[in-house]
Amino acid sequence: GAGVSQSPRYKVAKRGQDVALRCDPISGHVSLFWYQQALGQGPEFLTYFQNEAQLDKSGLPSDRFFAERPEGSVSTLKIQRTQQEDSAVYLCASSFRGQSGSYEQYFGPGTRLTVT
Amino acid sequence: RKEVEQDPGPFNVPEGATVAFNCTYSNSASQSFFWYRQDCRKEPKLLMSVYSSGNEDGRFTAQLNRASQYISLLIRDSKLSDSATYLCVVKGGYQKVTFGTGTKLQVIP
Numbered sequence: 001g002a003g004v005s006q007s008p009r010y011k012v013a014k015r016g017q018d019v020a021l022r023c024d025p026i027s028g029h030v031s032l033f034w035y036q037q038a039l040g041q042g043p044e045f046l047t048y049f050q051n052e053a054q055l056d057k058s059g060l061p062s063d064r065f066f067a068e069r070p071e072g073s074v075s076t077l078k079i080q081r082t083q084q085e086d087s088a089v090y091l092c093a094s095s096f097r098g099q100s101g102s103y104e105q106y107f108g109p110g111t112r113l114t115v116t
Numbered sequence: 117r118k119e120v121e122q123d124p125g126p127f128n129v130p131e132g133a134t135v136a137f138n139c140t141y142s143n144s145a146s147q148s149f150f151w152y153r154q155d156c157r158k159e160p161k162l163l164m165s166v167y168s169s170g171n172e173d174g175r176f177t178a179q180l181n182r183a184s185q186y187i188s189l190l191i192r193d194s195k196l197s198d199s200a201t202y203l204c205v206v207k208g209g210y211q212k213v214t215f216g217t218g219t220k221l222q223v224i225p
Contacts, residue, residue, distance in 0.1 A: 041217050042203050042216050042217045043160065045214065045215075048212070104162050105213070
């Protein structure tokens with residue numbers, strides 16, 4: 001079956017530009033996560049949705065970062081006025097269960113963002 | 117102190133060797149524990165969950181020590197295909213997940 005997909009796979013933005021990164025989770029998956037992974041580091045949690053509700057956005061590094069999942073399926077991570085330190089791979093993951101039960105996150109291939 | 121700490125390595129081991137990775141976590145209220153594998157320029161994939169009683173999956177054995185707040189991963193009879201970065205993952209309440217920085221393993225012919 002189809003896994004988690006993300007688009008674009010690669011994005012080059014000039015400093016100050018706005019970017020929008022898309023995530024299509026596995027159909028029926030309740031939970032959706034965004035992570036930021038810098039080179040040589042593990043993924044850092046950004047935000048979490050359960051259906052359309054954003055339940056945790058504590059990892060968003062600044063108010064330039066905004067995420068939404070209006071219909072409880074596709075999610076968009078938007079970064080306004082990009083800075084060089086935003087260069088990283090942005091990973092999206094989804095999982096089937098909500099707050100209890102089995103918990104395996106399935107990751108998309110990521111969007112590699114380079115800010116020049 | 118980081119919430120989840122791992123030795124970044126790299127661990128360079130010959131084929132057939134046994135190698136072990138440890139990971140320590142700081143939040144004693146952590147509920148679930150996992151090992152993920154990440155190949156170069158690929159997304160992380162779940163390797164195995166870690167249970168209190170310890171668990172084994174083929175050549176891989178994971179253990180949890182709640183008292184000392186660490187988890188371990190043992191790989192026996194290493195294969196070239198085991199070369200990857202191994203990420204320790206700790207889940208607290210309410211789905212909050214924290215990844216370690218990863219331990220890089222290179223299996224040498």
